[in-house]
Amino acid sequence: MDARHYSRRRGQHGTPRLPRKLIIQIPCLNEAETLPITLADLPRQVPGYDIVEWLIVDDGSSDDTVEVAKAHGADHIVSLGGRYGLAVAFMVGVETCLRLGADTIVNTDADNQYRAEYIPDLVRPILEGRAQIVIGARPILETENFSWFKRRLQRLGSWVVRAASKTDIPDAPSGFRAIHREAAMQLNVFSAYTYTLETIVQAGRKRIPITWVPIKTNPPLRPSRLISSVPRYVALSVLTILRIFITYKPARFFGILSLIALVPGLISIIRFLVLFWLGRGGGHVQSLVLGASLVGLSALLLLGGVIADLIATNRRLLEDIRVRMCRQEARLSYSTRGEVSVEPDRPDTAQTS
Template sequence: MKLVVMIPAYNEEQTIGAVIREIPRDACEKVEVVVIDDGSTDNTYGEALKAGADKIVKFKRNRGLAPAFRAGLETALSMGADIIVNTDADGQYDGMEIPKLIKPILDRNADVVLGSRTKGTIEDMPLDKKAGNYIATLITRELSGCYISDAQTGFRAFTRDMALKLNVLSEYTYVQETLMQIASQGAVIVEVPINFRKRVGGRSRLIGNIYGYAKRAGATILRTYRDYQPLKTFLFIGGCFLLAGLITGANVLVYFFNTGIITGKLPTAVLTVLLLIIGFQSVVMGILADMLKSHKKVQDEILYRIKKLEYDE
């Protein structure tokens, strides 16, 4: 059984060495560490090499967390990983808790294990980030139907088979998209409480601005939900337009029955027609998108089989 711990890193020269050295090399029969240097401008690469990283993937420029996570998964699979753990390079997640994180997978009780900060202990987290994590978790939980306590955690473990099924398309963050993909596939998700430590070396490189992060992460959540639940998405949009059209149309009808003319409500009548047309078109788009959903499932299955053949070889 081989465990590969992947660490996306961007300008983390102060902490990357300690994070690598903290990983217990006896957590599995064989443990290897891969660092994805996301175009760091400091000495992250050198510190990772000095600390004993088994492999380092270096981007020529900063591409973002999602591409780094995607590259980490691909590299870990190519290294023959049976279990893949993702952790952060800033040292906030305790590497000594990796055995606890992978235990449900070793016991064959889970496909994915999440290290929950809210079920464990949080040494330090700014109030705005706490609020953002709570809101993002609530939205992700409701849209995915996956009732977890911490959707934002980056301390995660995956089986090899689950990693092969993940297709990270976002260019910003992977946390919400992967959870919604996992939930749509009916995978078993288990949470374990973890210790979340105080960050060393300033603010997060990913979340420099909580509002900017919320905007981009929110767009990722909505886009992923649209792709995996197209009928519900377009029925909701179409329903809103149809309801608005019925309300404005009722106003026109009442005016017509009282006066016998619609001249005074002509703009409202035109608006009603437009709302009803848009609503009807949205419903039709939802039906068509739902038909295409079956093709997406087939494409995902084909991609899974291709990746399985490639990485197993």
């Protein structure tokens, strides 16, 4: 539905107010069977918004996902032209929503796991100005289709993310979330695996107001594709969190590693000096060699931390430039509503219809 068909309303002091737009985006990979059920539950009207549109991001599906999306009322479809992963599909969807003039973006799954009836609850904190990102928190311990191990794993992952981000989100892996356009402009996902953990840590580090609302889920329509292997999921989640720490706190990360190498190195050197002073140093040269090696490693790690911190400073400057560019594009799309191109930047093969 073209936003230009809507008339402007009057805001405070008689100034024109453009229609407030909500876009619900769904990353998809071979979801031809489940997508009709998901789309049938999505709302066309949400309190607080004048326009509600649906965006499908097709991550290289080999089935009829795109045709099914068109047949069941999707307003916009972005085809990536290949499989790039859930995180890339999520970010391409966010960037496309911004170009389409979205005030708020709601992300949900194509398997209808999340109940669309909670979308008004999800966006309410944003409409009230209390948050810019809202996570739909599932009742992990009460979800029957979650195994005992998966429940504990989800809770452990959420605890780690809370510690890393200094937020209080109880269900960090939840993909059911609402994002204000100002917050969406500041998000960058480096992992191709998942966006859920990384975006929360970024929100905490960038001081983006974030909160959560309780939700319930539907029975599963298919097995989870993200947790096909529990050890792999744990390893990738740990690597994601570790990568974020290195990206946002490189000086602290390398400083800790440097200190870990420095302390035993100094102990080894002091041990050798004491023994040498007592006249027994000849048989303990290995302590001096080990100590010197560890001190040298500590110096290299400290130097690496300095270089990484300089790179992080440059990255922050580039992110500021990116945010300003996104704001300019968003202002243009917000004022023209439907008169601008929505071709995504990433990946290069993406196509929009």
